Amino acid sequence: MRNRSSERSDPQRISMELRGQILQGVFPLGARMPTEDEMCRQFGASRYSVREAMRVLTEEGLVARRPRIGTIVAATKPSEHFVQSVPSMQKLLNYPEGTVRKTIGTGYVEANAELAALLKCPVGERRFRIRALRYAVGSSVPLCYTDIYILPQYATIVNHPHHEFTLVSDQIREVFGERAEKTVIEISSSSIKRNIAKLLDVKPATPSLTVTRRYANARGEEFETTVAVHPASRYTYSFEFKRQP
Structure with missing residues (x-):
């Protein structure tokens, strides 16, 4: 049985939590997202899990990578597909x-x-x-x-x-x-x-x-x-x- 810690570090769970925070305005439009290291500590997750979660949010159009800035909130709702x-x-x-x-x-x-x-x-x-x-x-x-x-x-x-x-x-x-x-x-x-x-x-x-x-x-x-x-x-x-x- 998976424990709570392993569930929370799962890429799907990470993307779900971050998506919810974006939709709720915790991270407003244009805001800088936490760094990869910060999210690894926050979710007790590996870099792979964090990167997979961010990949999902990027494909949804919610976040985007900006050179010399980092990852920012690009939209406050997923793009229609x-x-x-x-x-x-x-x-x-x-x-x-x-x-x-x-x-x-x-x-x-x-x-x-x-x-x-x-x-x-x-x-x-x-x-x-x-x-x-x-x-x-x-x-x-x-x-x-x-x-x-x-x-x-x-x-x-x-x-x-x-x-x-x-x-x-x-x-x-x-x-x-x-x-x-x-x-x-x-x-x-x-x-x-x-x-x-x-x-x-x-x-x-x-x-x-x-x-x-x-x-x-x-x-x-x-x-x-x-x-x-x-x-x-x-x-x-x-x-x-x-x-x-």
């Missing part, structure tokens, strides 16, 4: 229930060299762009920023009655009969640009998970390209595939 578990390849194409895409801007754009490389189209070709933020229902913290580029003839899709709750590709199929016969998904790591960082309420250059989806019709024409930028601390893709009997 959304996990999408994908049981099949088809499910990978969609976000789960419980999220909503809020449009923050629309308009026509002409592809410059950078955008043309992304869309794999000639420089100067036009696209209709939908800018949006995705949220978990009931939350004010955006999970990701999204740019949706579609062919100009589909621009009126923004008037679809369920535009913010369903995939744009599904809406295009429903309204225009254009079906995605092939979808390519690219997942990469990147850093968040300054203009997008402001919308996501994170610092510029914050690590991100960028998911690009390309929808092509039977003729091989790419009629929609969607680029979603997720702060790394707020989103996880979890894949689960089962062998069919």
Whole structure:
């Protein structure tokens, strides 16, 4: 049987106590946390246990390491984190229930060299762009920023009655009969640009998970390209595939 001392020195117990102290205001925003040595003495714990506990709090966004200062309180509540578990390849194409895409801007754009490389189209070709933020229902913290580029003839899709709750590709199929016969998904790591960082309420250059989806019709024409930028601390893709009997 574990005694009280060993339980208190467990990394999970240490992180729980420190988290509670942060949430209760014992350590206010910006306050310097005790040093590693101080926490080892306070909890009667090893350096490993203390480091593991602080790692958990860092991943939650509650504390952050600052050069020449130490570890400080970076937030007074854990950052929101959304996990999408994908049981099949088809499910990978969609976000789960419980999220909503809020449009923050629309308009026509002409592809410059950078955008043309992304869309794999000639420089100067036009696209209709939908800018949006995705949220978990009931939350004010955006999970990701999204740019949706579609062919100009589909621009009126923004008037679809369920535009913010369903995939744009599904809406295009429903309204225009254009079906995605092939979808390519690219997942990469990147850093968040300054203009997008402001919308996501994170610092510029914050690590991100960028998911690009390309929808092509039977003729091989790419009629929609969607680029979603997720702060790394707020989103996880979890894949689960089962062998069919």
